[in-house]
Amino acid sequence: MSDFAELIATVEQVRAERYPSLPADLIAQILTVEAQHPEDRAEAMRVIRQTVLAALAESPGSAPAPMATQAVVPHA
Amino acid sequence: MLRLRRLEVEDFGPYKGTQEFRFPDGDGVTVVYGENRRGKTSLLNAIRFALLGQVVTRGSRPLQFHKVLNAVARAEGRAGFRATLEFEFDRHAYTLTRRAELRAGATEPLGHEDFRSTLFLQRDGQPVPQVEAERELTRVMPPQIARFFLFDGELLSEYEELLRDRGESDVGPKIAAAIEQILGLPILQHARADLAALAEGAAQEESRAAQRDKNAQTIGSTLENLTAMHGRQREEGDRLQRDMERALARKAELDEVLRKSTLLSSLLGDRDRVDREIADLSARRDEKQAKLQQAMQGAWRGVVARRIAPRHQALTTRRDALQAQLSRHLAAAERARDLHAAAQAGQCPTCAQSMDRAAATRLAEQADAANVGDVAAEQRELLEVQQELDAAARLAAADDGSRVADLFDDLEQIKVELHTRTARQQELADELSEHNESDYRLQRREYDRTAGEIRILGDGLTKTAAEVQRLSEQIVDTRKRLDRVAGAGLAGERQKRETFDALASLFRDAIEVYRDRLRTRVERDATELFLKLTSEPDDAALRINEQYGLTIVHKDGSDIPVRSSGAEQIVALSLMGALQKNAPLRGPLIADSLLMRVDDTHRANLVRALPSMASQVAVLVFEAELRPQNARDLLRERLLAEYAIERVSAKHSTLVPFDGGR
Numbered sequence: 001m002s003d004f005a006e007l008i009a010t011v012e013q014v015r016a017e018r019y020p021s022l023p024a025d026l027i028a029q030i031l032t033v034e035a036q037h038p039e040d041r042a043e044a045m046r047v048i049r050q051t052v053l054a055a056l057a058e059s060p061g062s063a064p065a066p067m068a069t070q071a072v073v074p075h076a
Numbered sequence: 077m078l079r080l081r082r083l084e085v086e087d088f089g090p091y092k093g094t095q096e097f098r099f100p101d102g103d104g105v106t107v108v109y110g111e112n113r114r115g116k117t118s119l120l121n122a123i124r125f126a127l128l129g130q131v132v133t134r135g136s137r138p139l140q141f142h143k144v145l146n147a148v149a150r151a152e153g154r155a156g157f158r159a160t161l162e163f164e165f166d167r168h169a170y171t172l173t174r175r176a177e178l179r180a181g182a183t184e185p186l187g188h189e190d191f192r193s194t195l196f197l198q199r200d201g202q203p204v205p206q207v208e209a210e211r212e213l214t215r216v217m218p219p220q221i222a223r224f225f226l227f228d229g230e231l232l233s234e235y236e237e238l239l240r241d242r243g244e245s246d247v248g249p250k251i252a253a254a255i256e257q258i259l260g261l262p263i264l265q266h267a268r269a270d271l272a273a274l275a276e277g278a279a280q281e282e283s284r285a286a287q288r289d290k291n292a293q294t295i296g297s298t299l300e301n302l303t304a305m306h307g308r309q310r311e312e313g314d315r316l317q318r319d320m321e322r323a324l325a326r327k328a329e330l331d332e333v334l335r336k337s338t339l340l341s342s343l344l345g346d347r348d349r350v351d352r353e354i355a356d357l358s359a360r361r362d363e364k365q366a367k368l369q370q371a372m373q374g375a376w377r378g379v380v381a382r383r384i385a386p387r388h389q390a391l392t393t394r395r396d397a398l399q400a401q402l403s404r405h406l407a408a409a410e411r412a413r414d415l416h417a418a419a420q421a422g423q424c425p426t427c428a429q430s431m432d433r434a435a436a437t438r439l440a441e442q443a444d445a446a447n448v449g450d451v452a453a454e455q456r457e458l459l460e461v462q463q464e465l466d467a468a469a470r471l472a473a474a475d476d477g478s479r480v481a482d483l484f485d486d487l488e489q490i491k492v493e494l495h496t497r498t499a500r501q502q503e504l505a506d507e508l509s510e511h512n513e514s515d516y517r518l519q520r521r522e523y524d525r526t527a528g529e530i531r532i533l534g535d536g537l538t539k540t541a542a543e544v545q546r547l548s549e550q551i552v553d554t555r556k557r558l559d560r561v562a563g564a565g566l567a568g569e570r571q572k573r574e575t576f577d578a579l580a581s582l583f584r585d586a587i588e589v590y591r592d593r594l595r596t597r598v599e600r601d602a603t604e605l606f607l608k609l610t611s612e613p614d615d616a617a618l619r620i621n622e623q624y625g626l627t628i629v630h631k632d633g634s635d636i637p638v639r640s641s642g643a644e645q646i647v648a649l650s651l652m653g654a655l656q657k658n659a660p661l662r663g664p665l666i667a668d669s670l671l672m673r674v675d676d677t678h679r680a681n682l683v684r685a686l687p688s689m690a691s692q693v694a695v696l697v698f699e700a701e702l703r704p705q706n707a708r709d710l711l712r713e714r715l716l717a718e719y720a721i722e723r724v725s726a727k728h729s730t731l732v733p734f735d736g737g738r
Contacts, residue, residue: 007260010593011586019582022575030579034263034270039214045270052274056575 004035026055078216078225078663079164079692080123086158087149088125089118090721090729097731099664100716103691107707109699109736110721115729116696117228118144119721120668124226126161126174127217129193141176141193142185147727155185165216171198172213217663221258224655225690228668252623258659259594261587268583275576276310279303279551282569292562299554306547313540320533323526330523340508340516347504350497357494364490368483381471388468391461398458405449415443594658595620602626602647602654608685609646611677618650626651642674649682653689665690671701680710687714704736 008028015027029051037044083097090113097119100106110116121131121139133139144157156177163170173196182190197209204212217225256262280303286296334341418424419439422431431439558566599620606618606628616631626647628636649670656665665686671679683702686693695702708715720734 004260004263007263007590010590011264011583014586014589015582018585019578022578022582026579027582030267030271031263034267038218038262038266039211041266041270044266045273048267048270049274052575052579053572056571 004031007031023055023059026052077165077691078661080161080664080666081164081169082160082162083119083122083126084158084160085119085122087146087154088122088157088159089144089146090115090727091118091122091731092146092148092724092728095731097719098717099692099694102716103687104693104714104716105686105711106694106717106719107702107704107715107734108694108696108719108721108731109702109704109734110696110729111698111723113726114721114723115731116698116721117668119696119731120226120228120666122159123161123666124222125176126159126172127213127226128219128222129174129195130219138188140188141191142187144176145185148725150185156191163216168199169201170216172196218257218661221254221659221661223254224258224652224659225663226666227652255598255624255655256591256594258655258661259598260659261591261594264583264587264590268580268587271576271580271583275573275580276303276307278569278573278576280307282566282573285566285569286558286562289562289566292558292566295554295558295561299551299558302547302551302554306544306551309540309544309547313537313544316533316536316540320530320537323530323533327523327526327530330519330526334516334519334523340513343504343508344513344516347501347508350501350504354494354497354501357490357497361487361490361494364483364487368480368487371480371483377471381468384468384471388465391465391468395458395461395465398454398461401449402451402454402458405447405451405454408446409448409451412443412446412448415439415446419443595624597658598624598651598654599626600654601657602650605653605685605688606647606650608688609650609678609681611675611681618647624651642678645673646678646682653685656690662691664692664694666694666696668696669701670695671697680706683707683710687711699736704734 008031011027011031012024015022015024030048033044033047033051037047080099082099084094085091085096086094097108108116108119121144125131125144131139131141131144141157145155146157149157156175158173158175160171160173163172175194176191177194178185179190179192185191195206195209195213197204197212199212280300283296283300283303286292286299289296416439418431419436422433422436423429424431559570562570599618602620603617606626607615610628614631615628615636616633617629618626619629619635620626628643628647630636671682674682679702683706686695704718707718718734718736720732720736721729722732724730
């Protein structure tokens with residue numbers, strides 16, 4: 001069965017395997033925001049920005065970069 | 077989970093007055109029996125109208141509201157209709173009422189624009205503010221995925237199209253996008269897009285921060301420029317992509333409309349051909365008429381020639397006689413001249429011996445006695461006769477009677493053909509008058525224009541993607557340089573940018589993983605359902621492709637091409653069932669014309685499988701499509717209720733509990 005929990009589980013698996021330095025709860029929060037605002041992208045983006053910046057403020061020393069094998073480039 | 081409880085309709089389609097349909101409690105199947113034109117599709121449309129504000133006809137085209145009005149109610153002076161739907165969603169009880177009413181000032185409903193639609197939504201007995209009501213309904217039943225819950229033969233046709241599609245048309249991407257919509261992929265896609273935009277904003281912030289660092293000013297400026305250019309190119313790519321999606325969607329719509337207008341297209345083709353034939357025949361008619369007119373100018377000669385034929389014959393006889401007579405007389409005259417000459421010479425003209433006077437006198441007498449006629453008179457008469465004969469010959473030569481007759485025959489034949497074509501032209505005009513020809517031509521032109529636009533957009537997207545890639549590489553290089561020279565002051569901005577970048581990358585990867593898993597699950601669930609439906613023991617599985625198209629797999633592992641219409645429908649239904657099972661939204665399955673094209677075995681399998689396709693299923697069938705006794709035997713305790721749509725008149729149906737045959 002594919003539901004929201006499974007959606008989160010899938011993203012969490014990718015996070016754990018490829019982006020372990022990114023906080024798991026941040027991913028769940030982003031997905032929740034998107035699920036709550038499917039028709040209001042501007043609001044979704046505003047809330048996500050706040051959420052991510054708050055997470056960074058809580059742990060300023062962390063470096064949420066991907067694993068070395070993942071090259072992060074500007075998003076096409 | 078969406079569960080329907082009760083539907084009440086008023087003056088909707090064939091349902092005159094107020095009529096209600098109660099969905100039974102519990103999981104299982106409700107069967108609604110109704111012969112053609114009684115109102116099965118209207119029942120589906122009433123639910124669609126309540127939830128989405130739409131009523132559709134064949135080809136999923138919007139049906140104008142004035143055509144939804146019950147005709148008897150209209151005759152009684154009512155000019156509106158209503159659907160009220162009671163349902164449960166996320167543990168809340170909703171009552172949804174949507175009405176279509178005549179606009180103020182409109183006295184006679186002639187088109188869609190003469191109506192206004194109003195919505196009233198209650199949640200747990202409390203009114204939902206109007207501004208929230210549509211949003212709430214979009215959450216309950218997103219229009220993009222409603223087709224998976226309220227579907228008819230049209231949707232199955234689209235899926236069957238998907239099975240046949242080999243990438244030549246837009247059907248594959250269109251359906252695939254709709255499927256991914258129902259499977260919840262947009263949540264990930266939105267997250268990825270939003271994070272990419274935030275990453276770009278963070279990159280600009282970082283560039284600006286770098287410009288404040290004296291060691292990194294130049295690189296920061298370069299980075300900002302590159303980032304801005306990258307952003308513009310990406311926005312341009314997004315714009316082109318949106319335009320492309322809009323153009324593809326429009327092309328697909330037009331394609332559908334034009335395909336449905338095959339009859340009109342054929343009529344127009346016939347009409348154009350007949351028009352050309354008529355033009356050609358008219359030109360030939362005019363040409364023949366001109367030739368005939370010309371020929372007719374000398375036709376009197378032919379008449380005279382025929383009238384003087386006996387005279388011509390007599391003249392010919394006379395001429396021949398005169399010529400013979402003249403020849404004789406000329407010969408006689410020559411002989412007489414010879415005799416006279418011999419008599420005067422006293423010498424035989426034959427043996428050259430001298431003759432005496434008596435003999436010479438006899439010769440002279442013979443010469444005088446010769447009948448030499450009146451050669452001069454005969455010659456005059458012959459000349460006159462010949463002149464008269466020449467005149468008659470000229471008249472005979474000018475006798476165009478047969479040519480005129482040929483021309484006349486040709487002209488008559490052309491006129492007959494012209495008459496036949498003109499009659500056909502009128503028939504076609506009558507048939508075409510029932511269709512909107514100008515709309516068709518406009519749509520045809522728009523289709524061609526849209527196809528051209530898609531080609532241009534495709535080129536633009538390719539170029540933009542290459543430019544975005546080039547700028548991305550430059551940005552990566554520039555950032556590396558910045559990292560080497562920048563001070564600690566940039567660490568915070570860099571961390572923000574890297575975090576948003578990493579998050580966007582994470583969601584990009586997650587989309588691929590989730591998509592692959594969805595395909596795997598859809599393939600597995602479609603296979604499970606398919607094996608319940610198929611009657612072919614050698615069928616082993618279904619295999620899914622990138623566009624969610626399914627192929628039947630033989631037990632030896634080879635693909636089995638889907639050829640029969642029934643097999644296509646079974647495969648399409650298997651996909652539908654799998655999508656239902658994997659959708660984040662759970663809801664009822666209301667299906668019209670589901671069983672029409674399958675044979676008895678598949679029909680039985682399909683009916684048995686219905687309860688596994690959704691917890692709440694309602695099928696709208698006619699009795700020959702699903703015999704009531706078969707429904708009861710196949711569904712047993714999963715058959716929750718049976719309704720019948722009964723005819724009151726051609727324009728009035730009523731919905732009643734069905735107990736036929738019990």
